Amino acid sequence: MRGVVAAGHPLTAQAGAEALRAGGNAVDAAVACVLTSFVAESPLTGPGAGGFMLLHTAGGEDHLLDFFVAAPGLGLENPRPAKLVPIDVTFAEGAVQRFNAGPSSCGVWGTTRGVAEALDRFGSMSLGDLCEAPARAAREGVEVTAMQAFLFTVLEPILRSTPEAEAIYAPEGDLLRSGDTIRLPELGDLLRRLGAEGPDFLYSGDAGRAASDWVLERGGLVTPRDLAAYEVIERAPARVSYHGREVLTNPPPSSGGILIADALGILERVQRAADLETLAEVIASTNRARDQEFLEGLGTPGFLEQFLGAQALDEVAGDVHGRLGSTTHISVMDADGACATVTCSNGSCSGVVVPGTGLHLNNMLGEEDLNPAGYHLHEPATRVPSMMAPTVVLRDGLPELALGSAGSNRIRSAILQTTLAVVDEGLPAEEAVRRPRIHVEDDVVEAEPGIDPQALDRLEARDWKVRRWKEQNLFFGGVQAVARQPDTGALSGGGDPRRGGVATVVE
Numbered sequence: 001m002r003g004v005v006a007a008g009h010p011l012t013a014q015a016g017a018e019a020l021r022a023g024g025n026a027v028d029a030a031v032a033c034v035l036t037s038f039v040a041e042s043p044l045t046g047p048g049a050g051g052f053m054l055l056h057t058a059g060g061e062d063h064l065l066d067f068f069v070a071a072p073g074l075g076l077e078n079p080r081p082a083k084l085v086p087i088d089v090t091f092a093e094g095a096v097q098r099f100n101a102g103p104s105s106c107g108v109w110g111t112t113r114g115v116a117e118a119l120d121r122f123g124s125m126s127l128g129d130l131c132e133a134p135a136r137a138a139r140e141g142v143e144v145t146a147m148q149a150f151l152f153t154v155l156e157p158i159l160r161s162t163p164e165a166e167a168i169y170a171p172e173g174d175l176l177r178s179g180d181t182i183r184l185p186e187l188g189d190l191l192r193r194l195g196a197e198g199p200d201f202l203y204s205g206d207a208g209r210a211a212s213d214w215v216l217e218r219g220g221l222v223t224p225r226d227l228a229a230y231e232v233i234e235r236a237p238a239r240v241s242y243h244g245r246e247v248l249t250n251p252p253p254s255s256g257g258i259l260i261a262d263a264l265g266i267l268e269r270v271q272r273a274a275d276l277e278t279l280a281e282v283i284a285s286t287n288r289a290r291d292q293e294f295l296e297g298l299g300t301p302g303f304l305e306q307f308l309g310a311q312a313l314d315e316v317a318g319d320v321h322g323r324l325g326s327t328t329h330i331s332v333m334d335a336d337g338a339c340a341t342v343t344c345s346n347g348s349c350s351g352v353v354v355p356g357t358g359l360h361l362n363n364m365l366g367e368e369d370l371n372p373a374g375y376h377l378h379e380p381a382t383r384v385p386s387m388m389a390p391t392v393v394l395r396d397g398l399p400e401l402a403l404g405s406a407g408s409n410r411i412r413s414a415i416l417q418t419t420l421a422v423v424d425e426g427l428p429a430e431e432a433v434r435r436p437r438i439h440v441e442d443d444v445v446e447a448e449p450g451i452d453p454q455a456l457d458r459l460e461a462r463d464w465k466v467r468r469w470k471e472q473n474l475f476f477g478g479v480q481a482v483a484r485q486p487d488t489g490a491l492s493g494g495g496d497p498r499r500g501g502v503a504t505v506v507e
Contacts, residue, residue, distance in 0.1 A: 003334035004491040006429070006480035006503040007033050008406070009040040011142060013495065013502040015133060016332055019125065020506040026332040027055060027122040030340035031115045032130045033330040035191065038111075039138045039184060043159065043169070043349035044151065044406070045328045047190055047202060048211075048361040050110040051344030052250055053118050054237060054390040056399050058336040062248055063122070066233040067114025068386050069107035069364040071378035074225035081376050082219020084366045087157045089348065091475040095446070095467075097408065099348040100366025101158045103220030104376070106350050107364040107384055108230050112199035117232045118340075131195030138188030141181040147500030149178040151474075155348060158363075164353035165360065190358030202359070203227040211354045215361070220352070221376075222361075229381055237392075238304055240265045243423055245400065249391040253299035256387035258307060259286040260412045264419070274420050276438065276455040280464065283413050283440040292373070298385055327388065327406030328499075331482045333491055339402040339482065341390040369409045387411045393423060395486050401429070406499060407477030413439045414477030418494075422483055429483040430503060433494030437476045448472050474498045 003026065005016035015036035016029035024032070030053065038046045045051075050069035056062050073079050081104035090096050119127055144152075152159060152175055159169040168184065169176055176182055193201060201207045208227040215222045237248040240261035247264055250257030263282050267274055270282070289307075297303040327345035350363035364370060364384050371377070371384075378384055389411055393401040401422050405414040414437060421432035436450030444465045447456055449472070456466050469475075478499030483492050493503025 001335055001491050002506040003029065003332060004482045004493040004503065004505045005029055005033065006331045006482050006493040006495050006501060007037065008328045008478055008480060008495070008499050008501050009037065009145065010502045011040040011137065012037045012330065013504045016330065017504045017506045019130065020334060022125070024125045025123065025336065026334040026338040026340040027118055028125040028130070029332045029334070030330055030342050031119045031123060033332070034111065034115050034342060034344060035130055036134045036137070037328050037330070037344065038187060038191065039134050040142055041148070041328050042184065043155065043346055043360050045111070045344045045346050046187070046360050047112050048109045048359040049344050049346040050107070050362060050364065051114055051342060052254070052386070052388055052390050053114060053340060053342040054248060054250065054392055055118070055122060055340040056338060056392055056394070057122065058338040060397060062237050064235045064237045064250065065114055065118055066235055066383060067110035068254070068388070069110060069362055069384050070226065070230055071365070071380055071382050071384055072106070072108050072221040072223060072226045073380035074229060075223045076221060079221055081221055084375060085161060087348070089154055091154070091473055095475055098368055099158070099363065100368070100375070101161060101348070101350045101363045102366070103215050103218040103350070103352050105363035105366030106215055106220050106222055106352055106361040108222055108226045109362060110230060110232065111344050112194055112202055113230060113232050116199050127198065128195035131191045135188045135191035135195065138184040138191060141183035144176050144178055144180045144182055145500055146178040149176065152176055158349055158351045161351035162353060164355060165351045168353065184358070186356065187358040203230055207357045207359070210357055211359050211361070214354045215352065226380065242268050244395065245423060246394045247391065247419070248394065250389045252304055253383050254386040254388065255290060255294070255298060256389035256412045257391065258304060259290065260389050260391065260415050262286050262289060262307065263412070263416050274424060276452060277459060279417070280438065280440050280445050280459060283416070286412065287440065327408070327411070327478070329390070329404040329406055329478065329480045331402045331404060331480050333399060333402060333482045333484060337398055339392060339399040341392060341402040341404050343388040343390050343404045345388060345406070389415055391415055391419070393419060399484060400486055401481060401483045403479055403481035405477040405479040407474070409441070410439045410475065410477045413437065414479050418479045418481055428492035429481040429494035430492060431494070433479045433481050433496050433501070436472070439476060446475070448476055472498050
């Protein structure tokens with residue numbers, strides 16, 4: 001086997017598989033996937049988005065590249081952002097989440113800088129070679145899948161909020177439907193130029209200046225100084241032990257990864273199986289941990305060590321024991337023992353499409369989950385905290401599982417449950433990803449069909465509120481996972497059906 005790829009769209013996974021067949025490594029394949037996802041999985045990702053890549057090299061090194069969205073505003077003496085445009089997105093009856101769009105929701109983008117640096121440092125293929133196919137697909141058009149059509153419907157108020165976005169997603173007045181063709185010719189031009197020149201034109205060059213001018217004129221905050229100052233940051237992955245494995249994930253200043261690590265550290269200490277009641281209590285405990293003190297501590301020296309320290313985990317585990325009485329993701333493993341797991345996101349998108357550039361910008365400054373203390377409070381040039389959490393599980397120093405998820409605040413519960421299914425139950429990646437999930441917010445347990453009804457009854461008897469969903473839904477995340485069987489070395493992949501995901505084993 002040359003490797004395995006899991007991604008959120010058939011074309012995205014195909015691009016990674018082709019890179020592996022051509023002799024590329026896990027990072028080459030991951031970058032090929034990211035570039036293709038700009039076309040196949042718009043508007044939830046793109047060159048105006050941000051992300052993270054966690055990789056484990058064949059030589060045993062671990063690297064976390066942070067190219068997530070930065071807060072804008074450098075050089076603005078008295079910033080007065082335009083009002084955010086509130087949009088309520090309905091996943092199902094009773095499950096509504098508010099997003100905010102418009103020019104003042106846009107942060108400084110990082111995906112093109114991120115993939116270019118990852119490829120330069122850890123890949124073996126050229127950016128020009130990997131940009132060629134997605135550039136052609138963007139110009140010629142790709143078929144809209146049923147899942148993409150559903151996403152367009154969910155996001156329709158944002159996609160119709162500006163003439164530029166509407167021209168892409170409702171080109172003849174009607175929103176694109178399954179089977180239609182979506183064409184992104186300006187994105188194709190951007191990708192062709194990215195392959196030829198690298199990403200500087202989107203930061204210090206003409207496209208960056210055009211985007212900044214467009215946003216500032218409409219009440220946004222992205223300045224030329226913001227773009228010129230943007231850099232990819234390498235961070236040490238957060239680490240926690242779980243059942244003889246070492247779990248690596250996204251560290252501060254992002255919060256999603258360390259909350260997953262926190263949950264695994266608690267489960268390591270709770271002296272009972274991770275049944276439904278235990279899982280609900282542990283997810284609820286990580287919700288409670290995300291208080292004001294937690295938010296203020298993210299990124300400060302020593303915070304990670306203190307938060308995941310043995311004493312802190314012991315205390316929370318004791319409390320749990322007593323009580324018991326969103327985005328796109330790509331995961332790749334190659335035959336040499338390397339893996340790359342990368343999450344990119346435009347948020348729910350901003351509706352801000354900059355003419356002539358191919359840029360549809362993110363709305364990270366308007367995401368409620370990422371701004372719980374209020375909007376436009378981040379210092380310019382600082383990274384916006386994220387729930388995104390690319391994660392790798394090592395067993396005896398070798399990758400056993402690499403995964404991540406879309407899904408806003410549900411990212412961490414989706415990753416946690418998939419990890420438990422592989423590590424504790426030995427399931428292959430596909431079966432683990434398809435498993436029904438729960439999510440917990442406050443005292444409400446959201447439960448997909450297939451969750452043990454008697455276990456849900458027991459939760460209700462203990463004063464939990466339970467919402468029983470009628471079908472699986474993208475509300476519960478979009479996990480893309482790849483796994484290696486420790487005893488045989490067999491590779492498996494799981495593409496999440498909730499997000500139209502696909503996995504491909506390359507022989």
